[in-house]
Amino acid sequence: MTAEALIAFRGVGKTFTVGDRVVEAVRSIDLDVRRGEFVTLVGPSGCGKSTLLNMTAGLFAPSSGTVQYDGGPVTGVNLRTGYMTQSDHLLPWRTVAANIQVPLEIHGRPRGEMRDRVAALMELVGLAGFEKSYPSQLSGGMRKRAALARLLAYDPETLLLDEPFAALDAQLRLNMQIELLRLSRQLNKTVLFVTHDLDEAAALCDRCVVFSGRPGTIRAVLDSPLPRDRDLLRLRHDGRYVALAAELWDMITPMLTQTRGESS
Numbered sequence: 001m002t003a004e005a006l007i008a009f010r011g012v013g014k015t016f017t018v019g020d021r022v023v024e025a026v027r028s029i030d031l032d033v034r035r036g037e038f039v040t041l042v043g044p045s046g047c048g049k050s051t052l053l054n055m056t057a058g059l060f061a062p063s064s065g066t067v068q069y070d071g072g073p074v075t076g077v078n079l080r081t082g083y084m085t086q087s088d089h090l091l092p093w094r095t096v097a098a099n100i101q102v103p104l105e106i107h108g109r110p111r112g113e114m115r116d117r118v119a120a121l122m123e124l125v126g127l128a129g130f131e132k133s134y135p136s137q138l139s140g141g142m143r144k145r146a147a148l149a150r151l152l153a154y155d156p157e158t159l160l161l162d163e164p165f166a167a168l169d170a171q172l173r174l175n176m177q178i179e180l181l182r183l184s185r186q187l188n189k190t191v192l193f194v195t196h197d198l199d200e201a202a203a204l205c206d207r208c209v210v211f212s213g214r215p216g217t218i219r220a221v222l223d224s225p226l227p228r229d230r231d232l233l234r235l236r237h238d239g240r241y242v243a244l245a246a247e248l249w250d251m252i253t254p255m256l257t258q259t260r261g262e263s264s
């Protein structure tokens with residue numbers, strides 16, 4: 001493992017057995033993720049992207065190889081990571097503030113501290129003024145912001161994000177991408193971000209990991225030519241972004257054609 005790697009996959013394989021069916025999800029994964037890095041994961045459906053996130057979170061162990069976190073093996077739920085998926089899982093009977101407070105309640109924080117922290121988080125994600133609203137009264141983008149604030153309430157060092165913005169329309173998605181990039185830099189989070197949207201993967205990443213399937217193996221790891229401090233609103237005019245996105249499309253498109261051919 002290189003000195004600065006926070007997460008290190010070494011020869012990682014994972015096989016699932018469901019009834020009499022054996023599925024090899026990933027094979028021979030070697031990957032280092034550095035502290036503070038934003039890594040996007042792309043690849044055809046079922047190539048094991050979520051499986052890598054799940055093993056980083058310690059939800060299950062690899063079948064072969066090791067997943068190391070900050071120099072030690074992941075052996076159980078990894079409390080230094082926080083997970084967010086496509087669904088926001090907000091509790092409908094709780095206000096936005098009370099939803100964001102859930103992790104703090106679980107950790108038994110004093111009432112005054114919880115109040116201050118929730119207020120700061122609402123401000124951070126641009127939801128100040130909506131404390132007393134219920135999730136059903138929020139737009140899709142605002143619900144995402146609330147879910148992001150709740151995730152940050154755990155103060156996880158690493159964010160594991162599995163297609164978090166897939167359900168949003170293009171405009172809202174762009175807004176959330178801008179917010180996420182800003183927050184991850186400001187709070188120095190390490191991010192593993194799974195997406196099917198190759199433009200999103202190119203826009204957000206410091207590095208992009210391209211998987212081929214199945215079983216999922218790493219086909220390429222591309223470094224972003226963009227500066228870490230980037231203006232997502234102007235990327236369409238940046239030749240470096242256009243080239244990276246095109247490279248991703250060129251890698252992924254043949255795999256999609258292949259998958260279609262297999263299933264027909």
Ligand SMILES: Nc1ncnc2c1ncn2[C@@H]1O[C@H](COP(=O)(O)OP(=O)(O)OP(=O)(O)O)[C@@H](O)[C@H]1O
Nearest residue numbers: 016017018023025044045046047048049050051052
């Ligand atoms: N807990 C599990 N039990 C059984 N099989 C599983 C489990 N998790 C994943 N798999 C299988 O492992 C393979 C990889 O799944 P995974 O969800 O990691 O892929 P993915 O690349 O994230 O897919 P998608 O892009 O469609 O979300 C799939 O065939 C899936 O059915």
